Amino acid sequence: MAPSTANGSLAGAKLHGRAFYESIGSPKFVLAPMVDQSEFAWRMLTRSFLTPAENAKLLAYTPMLHARLYEETAKYRESHFEATRPPESHPGATSPAPSLEPSVPFLDGNPALDRPLFVQFCANDPEHLLGAARLVAPYCDAVDLNLGCPQGIARRGHYGAFLQEDQELIYNLINTLHKNLPVPVTAKIRILETKEDTLAYAKNVLAAGASIITVHGRRREQKGHMTGLADWEYLRYLRENLPKETVIFANGNVLQHGDLEMCLEATGADAVMSAEGNLSDPGIFAEPPAPGQEGREYWRGIDGKGGWRIDAVFRRYMDIIHRHAFQREPPTRRPLFVVGDDEGWLVEDGKEGGQEEEGPARKKRKRDGGGKNEKCTSPNVIGMRPHLFHLMRHLISIHTDIRDALARCHVGDIPTIEKILDMVERRVAQGLIEYERTGGESIKTPEPEPKVEGDLAAESAGTGDVGGRDHDPESSVATVKKCKRPWWVAQPIVRPLPKEALANGSISLSKKEKRKQEEAAAAAAHADGHTEVDAIDQRQSSSSVEGIKDTTANMGKPAATTSGLVCG
Structure with a gap:
């Protein structure tokens, strides 16, 4: 591996693409950027389960930061990124922007503790993004652009996954950093409706100058109770159709340690990223101790x-x-x-x-x-x-x-x-x-099974393969059984799949979608000579997630997970 500086440059020249990836140790595992949840202490906790050799293969991201606020507001910088030791006293909100020269390392990006590290921003203005990125560049290995956040706040702020219709803006955001920043730029995206559209999207990101592309195998609408499964086939398609030197990180469906290698094998990605799996078990990247070597932890x-x-x-x-x-x-x-x-x-x-x-x-x-x-x-x-x-x-x-x-x-x-x-x-x-x-x-207490429709429930209950997701994509029953541990063990939170959430009342179809499905089912029944009852059954069993409303906001029971914690 070629020697590198702390910011991904080699002998003063900024590295790009696979050369940059190799300069930071070709990390195989990646701690995802999560809103207010991948901060320094949590990164340190995740790293603490790994040996020094394993740590060299772990890359971590900061939480997503707002580029304009980071560039303009000293208080925002001080409360979100602690790269240098704070001064004895703070002059207040009108304090000048900090020096771009590195000072005494403190927490975030400390070369002795917190590398490799990518700092992620959301943005919709190239100049604000560049201004913010320049402030963090001395303390990280790369700057990442969030193009995957699906939450309502991203829609209102016009960033994250809600930029994907504006490919020209995306190109300008990445290209501005690529041309003007002393460290590489990377990007994290979600898949689009078709593999071909997703490939064109990825090519645009790479053409703009991204050294690494992370692909979350879910679409923008897949969040909350409609999260469902990530589609690893899309990632495999990208791997096979992008240039071989492209560095790809895979994201989605990683709940336990064993899923890491499964994802790498299925997608052909260079590295695998974990978000919610890591929140439930920060030791997810560590090899379990051999039987008889468990110790006390x-x-x-x-x-x-x-x-x-x-x-x-x-x-x-x-x-x-x-x-x-x-x-x-x-x-x-x-x-x-x-x-x-x-x-x-x-x-x-x-x-x-x-x-x-x-x-x-x-x-x-x-x-x-x-x-x-x-x-x-x-x-x-x-x-x-x-x-x-x-x-x-x-x-x-x-x-x-x-x-x-x-x-x-x-x-x-x-x-x-x-x-x-x-x-x-x-x-x-x-x-x-x-x-x-x-x-x-x-x-050994009875485990309540997710509520699903008719034959699906019987099929789920009777399956002998606890891998489940491959054989029964509409049910989370097998995954729950596979992941289940005693309550004193760190373990994933398994979301009900959309069809289960629809069956148990957590989400409901909008009037528009109900009408659309009724018309489609009736037309199909008429064409095939089926009865009206058949049409109704077909409508109710539809797995479409379009037009579904989350009803848990008005219910007393808590949702399956706090979906807002993880972004992109």
Whole structure:
């Protein structure tokens, strides 16, 4: 591998394409850009599960940043990207733009901690994008343009996936950076309606000067309950029809570690990116330890299935927050519990460390120091609660008192989060003890299956292949079974597929789409000599996601996932 500088240049010349990719170590795994969720602390947590050699093969992205705001607003820069140590005092909103010369490295893009790193921006103006990109260029290996965000805010702001109809603007945005930025430019897109249109889109991005193209195998409308499956065949089509030297990253359908190699093999991509799979399990890129080598952080059950323990991941995360966000040593901690250890600490003082005393909440917070919300402008601190809710989704669905304690916790209230960690450690210890005592029977509870239509439900329930997605693309049942672990293990959140969401009432067809499907079904029935009942059945079983409305916004039950956390 050719030696490179920290910003992807070789001997003073900016590298491009595969030469650039090789200069940063040809990373095989990629931590996706996620809105407010791929910040420094989470990147460090993800990297912490990897050996030094494995870390060289991991590329990480920052959260998506707004180019115009980043260029124009000092407060926005300070609260979203901490590349250098902050000054003792901040002059205020009218402070001048920071120097373009690197200063003392701090967190984001620190060569000793956080490389390789791409900084992602959303933008619709080439000059604003260039201005913002120049500010971060000294602290990253490349600047990425977000062309995949499907959320409503992207529609209103005219960026992300809502630029895909304006291919000229996309070309100008990328080309402006390619010609004027000292580091390479990359881009992340979504697939279009046809493979041919997607290929033309990718060619435009590459012709503009993108060194790497990331392709999310879902269309713009595939979000929330309509997320469905990413189409890896589109990515394989791009691989086979773009020049061989093109560097392609694949994104979509990566829930567990085993999916990484499956995606690479199916798509032919150079690297695979994980977003929500990483939020549920930041150890997703790490090789699981061999049987008998689990240690205290990894759990493996009687059936041989395992994963990283939630209390272990939570601990690692808190230690990173202490060391990096607050620049102090974390509290001294007891070894993580494994069955056979002394159990006396579980009943110390007759209560869990996270349980609160009687009395007014305000006075309690003042007494225990929890009322001091520390450094609340840091993106690493602001992101803590959303991360913990996602990470512990399966645990808090059972232990609702932990969920409630986390919901009541204020941003920056580190003492309270430490108490919640203590609650989690105690519950996990109790779960492990009960699992061993019952020979694994303690976790064998009936698993509710996604609600699907008629024959599909029977077919899903009867399948013996837990790979599932290949053989039953309309059901998530097999994937749920494949991914299921005890609640104390980090594991993915499996979304219901669109047809299931339609069946269980999470989404509904718009009047326009209902009418359209009724007319199409009636016409088809008339042509084939079918009855009106056949036409109705055909309409109800349609897998189209066009014109579907999400009904959960007006319902009391929570949605399957917090879809807004992941962008593009």
